[in-house]
Amino acid sequence: MSVTAAKGFRAAGVAAGIKDSGNPDLALVVNDGPRRAAAGVFTSNRVKAAPVLWSEQVLKGGQVSAVVLNSGGANACTGPKGFQDTHATAEKVADVLGLGAGEVAVASTGLIGVTLPMDKLLPGVETAAAALSGHGGEKAAIAIKTTDSVHKTAVAEGAGWTVGGMAKGAGMLAPGLATMLVVLTTDADLPAADLDKALREATRLTFDRVDSDGCMSTNDTVLLLASGAAEVTPEYAEFADAVRQVCDDLARQLIGDAEGASKDIRIEVVGAASEDDAVEVGRSIARNNLLKCAIHGEDPNWGRVEDPNWGRVLSAIGTTSAAFEPDRLNVAINDVWVCRNGSVGEDRDLVDMRYREVRITADLAAGSESAVIWANDLTADYVHENSAYSS
């Protein structure tokens, strides 16, 4: 599993002392080749953390030999000093592993606006390098956790090749990528351009459609490294599908572990005039705090409360610019069409809300396009966790 499922990779996760808790906080992933092709997708937030600015430059070369990741500090909004620290981290990894710093990607997660304790981080790089192993994927996945309750890994097998990955993320999850770090590895042999295409297609349909709390991060990073160690070059479509499978698996794990959440909400918008319309409507529903509260609170008796919450769905749809007629909108909750033609539909007492997954289907009756957005409910636990957050 994780980033060492594919041949040609070693990884490690250690406690460098960046976190006061003493928990693991530094991960290293090394591509031993023979190939070093790589692709990356980063946050669309215009306020980007120093490691994002650095890694964007590294990926322009299409080659990554190693990735160093730390939790316990995002190194975001830290000014020139923050960028110097990221650069020094990459240089340290390069020195220890005998690489060029220009092939070392850096990723950080944790608190914004705090500079990293370099006196602990740099020695930690040496400790991690000494611990590198072809079985170190799990430890690496554990070392990048912040408020994650579990570490997250996934794998997909091809014919003689593998795609594996790890992810962290439990809050500030929103389109344009969640606060999350993801590293995917494969031993398939593909050029950087194919990796980039496959990764962008996959993130667009998976991580970019996760919207836990509408808050976009400054540090989001998704990397795909190919070692070519399997000496196999799969069909592009087959490979792209495997990458999407792994991304989808990890994205679902992110939603399932979102801070304070008690429900995973699958919002499917159908009958849209365009995919963009479907996504806009899905996100508007996903970000409606009143609806997110209702889904939390009415478990298991959604149907019994006085307020038919499909009204909150309609009021969310009504704020978008998507093509639709209000009196043609249909809404289903867990497959019960509680709203028909913009008004009262089937008996909402038929809706069973006992399970963690809640399915909202919004039919715009305006076309044949669709999209799925994943969200979470809004709970008192979310409020508590985020009113007293520390890494």
Place this chain on the structure above:
Amino acid sequence: MSVTAAKGFRAAGVAAGIKDSGNPDLALVVNDGPRRAAAGVFTSNRVKAAPVLWSEQVLKGGQVSAVVLNSGGANACTGPKGFQDTHATAEKVADVLGLGAGEVAVASTGLIGVTLPMDKLLPGVETAAAALSGHGGEKAAIAIKTTDSVHKTAVAEGAGWTVGGMAKGAGMLAPGLATMLVVLTTDADLPAADLDKALREATRLTFDRVDSDGCMSTNDTVLLLASGAAEVTPEYAEFADAVRQVCDDLARQLIGDAEGASKDIRIEVVGAASEDDAVEVGRSIARNNLLKCAIHGEDPNWGRVEDPNWGRVLSAIGTTSAAFEPDRLNVAINDVWVCRNGSVGEDRDLVDMRYREVRITADLAAGSESAVIWANDLTADYVHENSAYSS
């Protein structure tokens, strides 16, 4: 105070039995003239309640003789039956008061997707008509409450003329108007065109800049009725200023009474390249759940928590399309510039969070335009109130 502060108006508030609680739920406001000029502003939500669709037509005539308002049911997403009910309500008011239904505005608030109990509402209209009084403004303001903890009224005095008003609203507060009903009255003598101009200018800068929870309602209605009973025609600027004063007063009361809120957050965006940029950034900050939680949770010790929450402000700014350079952004919390040039600024321990009002100042350093948006914190009480809502 309220809608009967101005000469030429009578009002009443009664319990018609629309609410199961037996609390007052029907209000009537009558303009006895001699003038009946009126203006209205309605929700920009594309899913509009039946009374909004009706009243929009009424206001096209520029004349309103009476307004009937009910709480206990929004009559939104109720299909053709809902519109018939609104029409029947207007006809009933017209019959009882000897008016034309085309001069009777209707407003409703409460649960979405529930049809009104007309067998109780129509007799209630007769009761309200019998109770009409030149001192009925307070009772009318009380009758339109839903989850409001207090009724809301305001008044501004001109030279020989008066502008008074009432409002309801405690949740689903967002730009494009909050879930709120507002009726303003004046005894000044102005044509409908001037009333419309003054009302739009005022709502743009007051109600439209309230964003309690990012949720836009289906029922928002703001009406301004002029009786001319003072036989005075003030300077337009003087009158417009009085209307804005009353709207601002009522808007602040709405924020101060928002569901579950423990903080009123005044977000001022300065140094913007345009007013639109300032408003976009202000709303993005106002809707950031992580920040809203932080402001709630860190009272009174915002500064002591590990997470410097100005980072959450920057990440919210970073999601906008406004003109700015990340490394030039400055953020002040209660006048302490905790973020300078996109990085750590003054010591955040200097921030005093003991008071209900929290002031966030975001300087985009990109121009000279500015805007103020009012928001609330996100609390466990909000979650609770909205996970078990009933009128």
